[in-house]
Each structure stands twice: as structure tokens, then as C-alpha cells.
Amino acid sequence: MYKQECYKIFTRKSLYFTFLLFIFFMFITGGSHSIHQTNAYQSLYDEWRGPLTSTEIDMANERLLKIEEQIDREMAEADGFEGVFPQRIEDQAAHSIYTSVVQAGENIEWFEGRKEALHNKTFDPTTTADQAEDAQMEFELLQQLNEPIGFYQTTTWRSTVDFINTFGFIFLTVLIILGLAPVFADEHSQKIASLIASTKYGKNKIASAKILASFTYIGALFFSLHLVNVVIEVIKFGRFADGTVPLQNLYLFIQSPFSLTIGQYYALALGIQLLGALVIGLLVLFLSIVTRHAMLTFFISGAIIGTPVLFRQLGFDQELIQYITQFSYAELIRVKGLIDQFIVLRLFGQPILYPYLFIAVFLLIASVNVFLIYRQYRNQQIVN
Amino acid sequence: MLKLIIENISKTFKDKQAVTGFSAELSEGVYALLGPNGAGKTTLMRMLADILKPTSGRILLDGKDISIMGDHYRDSLGYLPQEFGLYRNFTAVRFLSYFARLKGLDKQEATTRVDEVLKLVNLQQDRKRKLKTYSGGMKRRLGIALALLNDPKILIVDEPTAGLDPQERVRFRNLLSEIAGDRIVLLSTHIVSDIEYIAKEVLLMRQGTLIQRSTSEQLLDSVKDKVWKCTVEQHALPQLQKHYKVGNIQRVETGIEVRIVSDQQPLADAVNVTPTLEDVYLYFFNEEVIDGVQAGML
Numbered sequence A: 001m002y003k004q005e006c007y008k009i010f011t012r013k014s015l016y017f018t019f020l021l022f023i024f025f026m027f028i029t030g031g032s033h034s035i036h037q038t039n040a041y042q043s044l045y046d047e048w049r050g051p052l053t054s055t056e057i058d059m060a061n062e063r064l065l066k067i068e069e070q071i072d073r074e075m076a077e078a079d080g081f082e083g084v085f086p087q088r089i090e091d092q093a094a095h096s097i098y099t100s101v102v103q104a105g106e107n108i109e110w111f112e113g114r115k116e117a118l119h120n121k122t123f124d125p126t127t128t129a130d131q132a133e134d135a136q137m138e139f140e141l142l143q144q145l146n147e148p149i150g151f152y153q154t155t156t157w158r159s160t161v162d163f164i165n166t167f168g169f170i171f172l173t174v175l176i177i178l179g180l181a182p183v184f185a186d187e188h189s190q191k192i193a194s195l196i197a198s199t200k201y202g203k204n205k206i207a208s209a210k211i212l213a214s215f216t217y218i219g220a221l222f223f224s225l226h227l228v229n230v231v232i233e234v235i236k237f238g239r240f241a242d243g244t245v246p247l248q249n250l251y252l253f254i255q256s257p258f259s260l261t262i263g264q265y266y267a268l269a270l271g272i273q274l275l276g277a278l279v280i281g282l283l284v285l286f287l288s289i290v291t292r293h294a295m296l297t298f299f300i301s302g303a304i305i306g307t308p309v310l311f312r313q314l315g316f317d318q319e320l321i322q323y324i325t326q327f328s329y330a331e332l333i334r335v336k337g338l339i340d341q342f343i344v345l346r347l348f349g350q351p352i353l354y355p356y357l358f359i360a361v362f363l364l365i366a367s368v369n370v371f372l373i374y375r376q377y378r379n380q381q382i383v384n
Numbered sequence B: 001m002l003k004l005i006i007e008n009i010s011k012t013f014k015d016k017q018a019v020t021g022f023s024a025e026l027s028e029g030v031y032a033l034l035g036p037n038g039a040g041k042t043t044l045m046r047m048l049a050d051i052l053k054p055t056s057g058r059i060l061l062d063g064k065d066i067s068i069m070g071d072h073y074r075d076s077l078g079y080l081p082q083e084f085g086l087y088r089n090f091t092a093v094r095f096l097s098y099f100a101r102l103k104g105l106d107k108q109e110a111t112t113r114v115d116e117v118l119k120l121v122n123l124q125q126d127r128k129r130k131l132k133t134y135s136g137g138m139k140r141r142l143g144i145a146l147a148l149l150n151d152p153k154i155l156i157v158d159e160p161t162a163g164l165d166p167q168e169r170v171r172f173r174n175l176l177s178e179i180a181g182d183r184i185v186l187l188s189t190h191i192v193s194d195i196e197y198i199a200k201e202v203l204l205m206r207q208g209t210l211i212q213r214s215t216s217e218q219l220l221d222s223v224k225d226k227v228w229k230c231t232v233e234q235h236a237l238p239q240l241q242k243h244y245k246v247g248n249i250q251r252v253e254t255g256i257e258v259r260i261v262s263d264q265q266p267l268a269d270a271v272n273v274t275p276t277l278e279d280v281y282l283y284f285f286n287e288e289v290i291d292g293v294q295a296g297m298l
């Protein structure tokens, strides 16, 4: 049964077509940083890579100023000619590196400032007990990070990690909905439902076979999508480097309070995204049973997953709606929002970190969903 | 001894009563469920196939409620719906193997059984063909093969001959009597000639209820003195059709020969003739089923 259910999903050409379309899209978007591949850049990079002292940051600042003066000069001399400034590759590499180092310096300063603010907040007489407790919690997490920021060349990692919360989650969601919407619904449109439901295992084991086949599809889709992405990232940005440095070195995660390396985050994010993909798969399967219509399933799933995203984009995320936007399928499969900031929620007065609560909530949703799938499927009445 | 008891079954769709207080006891043998379109045959059969819950009433197999038996009941069930589809991209073998597993056969049993049923319905030559290339008759035969995969004790086939050409219909009837064996076979039809030879009993169904249950002989007997034949002129026909249940109409040299089912002698020169099941049908279902009768005369 399982094998045939897989056969039904995996022989649908439209899925391969969509997959290839997405891959093509991944290829053509986002350019490479050619300067990073030059020798001039690499040798200077080796020199500066790593944690930064304030003396080093000051030095970078001075050198950057000099290069910028030089750029002004060159531009004045070239007067009217188009071109890249500074003109020498070495100067370009230096400009790029010192800019990044200076930026890293600012990030370090910002990070320390934040810690201090939190520390002060715990003593501030105007904060409530809860607020003070939250601030203390965040402060302790940051304290454990132990000067995480330095200067590292993480472009390949950044882009790879970014894929999870940009195209990755969108492509996955679309292909999951596209692939799974017909799983139960098409038995009706193909007029096979009554044949199946009148067989011995047609009300229970078949549902398990369909769920397993759907998970197989999601797994295959997930791994091939990320594998292809890794290959594309390497082609665009070169090999992976500095995966063992703290996550906070990726600018988008500078506010994250969690002690993870970039590589660890990537593994964790893949795990959570796979979980999200499976949970979304269960939602689609359930709708496929209820609506008995693949198109309808497609649109309703799309609406359920897309609406909270839309609300957030439009800024409707106050009060009650906040719970909808905070605990949405899209946030789960996007992963980033769970890790990139400190959010603490209160459950029966107890503070609990958002990602933990979030995962717990969705494990619960998934279990209920599985239960509902079996119940709904077993009890369905077939009249056509 | 197998015993299927249908106990006062009703099914209501919103405000439409499709089946109303239907009761019957069936044991081994072929039963024909005969009734016009909309009589509730399909609805009744769906409930027997465990894919539709009765609004009230119970169905018992050997004393056990089938809604409680669940898998065990369906294990002894073969059901072929009135309308069904096939996976267009599956071959016959793949399709049947899939259903063999659904019906609880293990891999080995499935392989041999699929071969057997394909032979039975004479499709072994086309076993490797994609189902989208199958003709209507082949699809029906494959459907029968599918229903027989698990060697069911209860076989329910809903209008199996609809859409078959006369030759295929004869072949199908023969197949059915061949496989009847010691099962309960319930087939529905609105085509009288289907059941003439094979049904042990006929259940007449009308507007959701069982109106009569008897053997074909008894049925024929019940209209014995009520079937008439006479020859009239063309212009008298409409008047006749208005007042009587008129069956077969045939043009002859002297005018039009009509067959009339009526308790009293309709015309002075009308003579009694030997009834057929078509007359029975006409007698019980009258104008609502002219369609069915004509289809039956093909």
C-alpha cells in the first residue's frame, strides 16, 4: 500500500516541473562577491580574521578613512570617467575588509551596550517584577555568549542560512501543498473513494500508508531542495568557512540570545524546518480529507499559512492577533523568528522562552491533527 | 450458513428520504434488487458496503452489527459501485495488487489471486496495459475482478450491466452465475432481463421501500392473468396509453400490436398472454419506469 501511495505522489510530473522551476529561480537570483575570491582579499583576511580588540578596531577605522580619502582623490582625477574606485584590487580588498571590521566593531559595541541596558533594567525601580525577571533571564543568556562577535567571512553561510527563511520556506510550502492536496481528495474526484473505503483496510491502514507516503515525499523534497541550495551557494560564494563561530556574527542574528555556532544553528534550523514541513503536511492532508477537493485544499491551506504572514506584513499584530502571528505555521517553517531574538512568554505566570513554547504548541497541534485525520477519514460518508 | 439481516434501515438526506424502513434477511444465493431510478437501490447498497451510515436501523452479519464488526465485516465484502473510476496510469496488475493489499492479502497471496481474477474476467492479455486504454466493458470486468479479489462472502454489485452492450451483458450474467457459489450476491438493476435467469429472489424496491420480495416464478405468477395482447389502430394508441400500463408496442400488418398490463381485460379483443418479468416490472412500477422497461427490451 505504502509503495503504491508513494507511486501516486512521485509520478506527478507537475511536481518535478515546479521543483525545477524553483531551482532555476535560485540559480538566477543573488550575485556573488567576486572581490572575496581574490588573493589580495584572502591574505588580508587571514590577517584580520577572528575576535577584535579595540586597538584593532581603531586601526581599521584609520585605514578605512585613508582609503576613502584616496577614493575621493581618484574620483577627482578621473573626473567624468566611469569606473570602480579605488582602482587597485588590493585597495578594493582592503576597503571591503576594513568596512566589515569597522562594522563588526560597531556590532560589538552595540552588543555590550545592550547587555548593560539589561543589567540596569533589573535594578530600575520603575520596572515591574516580571519585566525585571525577563531582563535578568535575557542578561544571563547574553552573559553566556561571552563576546561572540568578531570579524569573519561568512558569506556562504549567511546565504545558505538565509535560504531557510527566504525562498526555502516558500518553495517548500508551495511544493508540500501542491504535492499533498490531492492525496485524499483525488480518491473522490477519481471515483475510487468508495472502492477503497469498502475494503478491509480502507478506513485505517490506508490512512497510515498515505501519511507515510506524504512524509516520504516531504523528506525527499526537503533534502533535495537543501542539497541543491548548498551546491548553488558554493558555486556562487565559494566554500563554507567559519561555521564554528557564534551565530551572532550573522548580522540578522545579532540579537539572538542563544549560544549556537552558525553550523549548529543551520543543523537546528533544518531540523525545525523539517518538523514544520511535516506539520504543514498534516494540515494539508486533513484538509484534503475534509474538502474532498484538491484545489480547495490548495487554497485553504494557502490561506491558513499565508494569512498570519500577511497580518504581520500589514502590521496587524497587536493584542490577540499577535498570538496568531506569533504561533503560525509560517513562523514554524521559517524558523528564523524563533531564534533571532529574545522573546519570553508567560504561561500560568511562569516565564518560558518563545521557541520552547512554540515547538511544544506545534507538537500538540500535530498530534491533534493526526488524531483528527484518522477520525475524519474513518467516519467519512461516501455518497458519490 | 451465512445470514445477512437488514433491520429496518432508513437513510435521510437533509429532507429527502432515500431509503425508508427497509428490512430483509438474505442467505446464500443471488438476489436482484429491482427498482426504477431513484428508488434508493444505490443508497441501500452503500449502507451495506459500510461506506454510508444509516440514519436508523441496523445491518447484522451472522448476528453481529456490521458497524461494530468494522474491518472484519469488510473483510468478507466485495463491493462494486454503480460508478467508479480507475487510476488511469496504473496497469491492471498494479491496480489489483494495490487493492489486494487493501483487502488484507499478503504479497504472495496477492500475486496469485490477481492472476486468478484476471483470468476469471478474461483480462489476462491486457494485464500490463495502462487502465486509461481500457474500454467501458473492460473497466466493468476489472471492477468485478476487484470485487472478487478477497473471495468475498458478500458480493454487492450496483447496476453492473449499465453501459454494457447486449453481448457483454450476457457474458456478464454468465460470469455472475459462475461465481455465485455459496456467497450472498446482491445485484441491483433496473433492467429486467438481467435477472431472469440468475436471481434466486427478486426484491422490488420503490421510493425507498421494499414493496415485494419473491422468486421470479412467484412474481410471474402474480401477474398471470393480467397481461394482455391486442391489435389496435395507430390513432387509438395515445388513449390506450393514458388509461393502461402499455408495454411492448409492435407494428404488424393489421395495425399496432400492444402489450397491456391490467387487472381487467382492457379491450374486447384482448387476449391473455404468458407474462414475462418485464410485465411484472411494468405492473409494479408503472409510468415512472417506462425508461427502464425500454432499456430492458434492448
Ligand SMILES: Nc1ncnc2c1ncn2[C@@H]1O[C@H](COP(=O)(O)OP(=O)(O)O)[C@@H](O)[C@H]1O
Residues within 6 Å of the ligand: A383, B013, B014, B016, B017, B018, B035, B036, B037, B038, B039, B040, B041, B042, B043, B044
Ligand atoms: N447524497 C445525496 N443527497 C441527497 N439526495 C440523495 C443523495 N443520494 C441519493 N439521493 C436521493 O435519494 C434517492 C435514491 O437515490 P439512489 O439510492 O441513487 O436510487 P437508485 O440507485 O435506485 O437510482 C433519490 O431521490 C436521490 O435523489
Ligand SMILES: [Mg+2]
Residues within 6 Å of the ligand: B038, B041, B042, B043, B082, B158, B159
Ligand atoms: Mg443507483
